[in-house]
Amino acid sequence: MKCNLCGYEFDEKESIPVCQSCPLVKNCKLIRCPNCGYEWPAEPDWLKKIKERRNRKNVKR
Ligand SMILES: [Zn+2]
Numbered sequence: 001m002k003c004n005l006c007g008y009e010f011d012e013k014e015s016i017p018v019c020q021s022c023p024l025v026k027n028c029k030l031i032r033c034p035n036c037g038y039e040w041p042a043e044p045d046w047l048k049k050i051k052e053r054r055n056r057k058n059v060k061r
Contacts, residue, residue, distance in 0.1 A: 001031065008035035012042075 002009045014034055029042040043051075 003033035003035060003038055004040060005038040006033060006036040008033055010034055 001012050010033070012031070030039050031042050032039045
């Protein structure tokens with residue numbers, strides 16, 4: 001997982017749980033960069049799979 005803002009790469013587990021203290025909506029799946037604090041919504045699994053496939057094609061020589 002990579003921060004869109006600063007480019008810092010981190011594991012999804014490392015991301016700061018944004019909604020832990022949120023009283024209204026829990027598990028809204030926001031991801032927060034541990035480096036710069038930028039928040040964005042987590043990608044759904046199907047989107048990840050598409051990206052992984054694309055990356056594999058790009059890596060292949
Ligand atoms: Zn960042």
